Amino acid sequence: MVNIQDVSIKRNFTLRDALSVLNKTALGLLLLTDEYGLFERTVTDGDLRRLLLDGAQLDDKLEALPRIQSLVITEGAARRDALDLMNKHAINHLPVISITGQAIDILDRRVIDEQILLSTPHMGDAERNFVDEAFKTNWIAPLGPNVDAFEQELADLVGVKHAAAVTSGTAAIHLALRLLGVGRGDRVFCSTLTFVASASPIVYQGAEPVFIDSDAVSWNMSATALEKAFVVACQEGWLPKVVIVVNLYGQSADMDSLLAICNQYGVPMLEDAAESLGAYYKGKSSGTFGKLSVYSFNGNKIITTSGGGMLVSDDLHLIKKARFLATQARDSAPHYQHTEIGYNYRMSNILAGVGRGQLKVLKDRVEARRAVFHAYREAFSDVPEIEWMPEPEWSYSTHWLTACTVSPKVGMTSAELIKALAGELIEARPLWKPMHLQPIFSSCRYFSDGVESVSDRLFEQGLCLPSGSNMTEPQIERVVAAIRKALN
Ligand SMILES: *Cc1c(COP(=O)(O)O)cnc(C)c1O
Numbered sequence: 001m002v003n004i005q006d007v008s009i010k011r012n013f014t015l016r017d018a019l020s021v022l023n024k025t026a027l028g029l030l031l032l033t034d035e036y037g038l039f040e041r042t043v044t045d046g047d048l049r050r051l052l053l054d055g056a057q058l059d060d061k062l063e064a065l066p067r068i069q070s071l072v073i074t075e076g077a078a079r080r081d082a083l084d085l086m087n088k089h090a091i092n093h094l095p096v097i098s099i100t101g102q103a104i105d106i107l108d109r110r111v112i113d114e115q116i117l118l119s120t121p122h123m124g125d126a127e128r129n130f131v132d133e134a135f136k137t138n139w140i141a142p143l144g145p146n147v148d149a150f151e152q153e154l155a156d157l158v159g160v161k162h163a164a165a166v167t168s169g170t171a172a173i174h175l176a177l178r179l180l181g182v183g184r185g186d187r188v189f190c191s192t193l194t195f196v197a198s199a200s201p202i203v204y205q206g207a208e209p210v211f212i213d214s215d216a217v218s219w220n221m222s223a224t225a226l227e228k229a230f231v232v233a234c235q236e237g238w239l240p241k242v243v244i245v246v247n248l249y250g251q252s253a254d255m256d257s258l259l260a261i262c263n264q265y266g267v268p269m270l271e272d273a274a275e276s277l278g279a280y281y282k283g284k285s286s287g288t289f290g291k292l293s294v295y296s297f298n299g300n301k302i303i304t305t306s307g308g309g310m311l312v313s314d315d316l317h318l319i320k321k322a323r324f325l326a327t328q329a330r331d332s333a334p335h336y337q338h339t340e341i342g343y344n345y346r347m348s349n350i351l352a353g354v355g356r357g358q359l360k361v362l363k364d365r366v367e368a369r370r371a372v373f374h375a376y377r378e379a380f381s382d383v384p385e386i387e388w389m390p391e392p393e394w395s396y397s398t399h400w401l402t403a404c405t406v407s408p409k410v411g412m413t414s415a416e417l418i419k420a421l422a423g424e425l426i427e428a429r430p431l432w433k434p435m436h437l438q439p440i441f442s443s444c445r446y447f448s449d450g451v452e453s454v455s456d457r458l459f460e461q462g463l464c465l466p467s468g469s470n471m472t473e474p475q476i477e478r479v480v481a482a483i484r485k486a487l488n
Pocket residue numbers: 167168169170171194195197198246272274275296297298307308309
């Protein structure tokens with residue numbers, strides 16, 4: 001915030017006075033105010049120089065300054081509008097004028113053009129060393145010591161026996177479905193409230209997704225809806241081949257209830273833990289409950305390899321088969337021989353180096369994201385119309401993304417709030433659009449939690465706020481202020 005007194009001048013100032021005030025400020029900009037203290041125009045050193053060239057003397061008053069309309073912005077205007085104005089006129093400073101006509105601030109482009117993003121990569125200190133080592137030893141291939149070590153270190157960290165590093169979380173899900181025997185004509189149950197990558201691999205395999213609603217307690221797969229789907233399937237004489245349970249926004253689903261149902265029907269669970277690395281369910285790491293489980297290291301996730309994924313399981317046979325399929329299904333023969341179709345899905349040794357460094361800071365990243373969530377919740381403790389994603393007592397969520405819903409009572413939809421925040425250069429996003437509402441899946445079956453669909457309501461009212469582990473306190477305060485401004 002600029003001290004307006006320090007840059008204000010009046011028409012009864014001499015040219016010399018004006019130059020001396022200008023000298024004391026780093027802005028290169030003065031504000032001319034009238035006798036009532038109202039803003040009249042901006043004055044630059046160029047304006048003063050022109051007066052001198054026109055023959056004015058240093059001791060002359062500023063009466064000769066032309067009366068012009070300067071570029072200003074009104075108090076309360078959106079950052080986006082201020083920035084657009086600056087861009088359009090190629091200026092770096094813009095006075096803010098109150099509704100009563102006083103100058104109250106001067107916006108500085110370098111300060112206001114800072115964008116706050118939803119979730120950005122956050123490197124630690126060790127990543128470069130692992131990558132440098134890969135270069136030094138020329139291990140640039142999709143195999144090598146970093147890949148082996150990354151698999152082992154991640155497996156040890158979450159407490160699972162085996163892991164296979166692959167090119168993406170999506171690739172890991174695809175491999176998992178293939179390993180669990182999903183093929184043409186099969187059906188797979190899948191959480192509806194998720195990113196599309198949970199479901200696309202079902203279609204890659206020629207199978208048909210059947211979507212399952214969330215519960216209101218965890219926003220993850222509803223045991224009630226899952227049970228309903230199994231009962232209907234049995235009545236119709238079929239069973240799904242796999243149940244894909246997604247752990248949303250850093251929080252585990254209620255694994256005991258869901259596993260009990262899966263076990264009762266003898267159907268394996270594939271755990272999509274792409275968003276929940278570092279979280280716990282009843283003290284056990286998220287991503288260790290499925291027959292196979294999947295993590296993602298995409299650029300927006302809690303830790304990243306810029307792109308990558310991991311398939312984990314206690315079953316060595318499955319993980320060995322995953323590595324085989326991920327490297328083009330090469331038979332062990334002296335020549336190139338194949339008896340199955342495989343994929344090119346193995347993670348590069350360079351990216352695995354990034355992953356090893358990131359694993360070292362995972363705990364810090366989880367704590368930072370949780371702190372962001374708690375800062376928001378604290379800041380809006382007086383606003384019951386904002387409801388935060390609940391965290392049941394059995395859950396330790398990473399709060400990968402801070403998610404909330406806004407009640408219709410605030411007189412503004414979540415979409416309108418997202419738009420208002422975009423005007424302040426703050427990136428907020430809607431919750432995932434449920435899969436059963438996606439055009440591509442419009443013909444798929446869906447089982448809701450109750451008469452009402454929980455995921456439909458969450459999608460309608462929900463949003464995710466900027467949640468990066470590298471967010472600063474002033475950035476969080478900016479988001480909070482922008483939300484308050486929008487709600488008022
Ligand atoms: C990110 C994500 C994936 C896909 O991971 P990629 O590494 O981007 O392929 C799958 N499922 C969920 C729930 C995700 O959030």
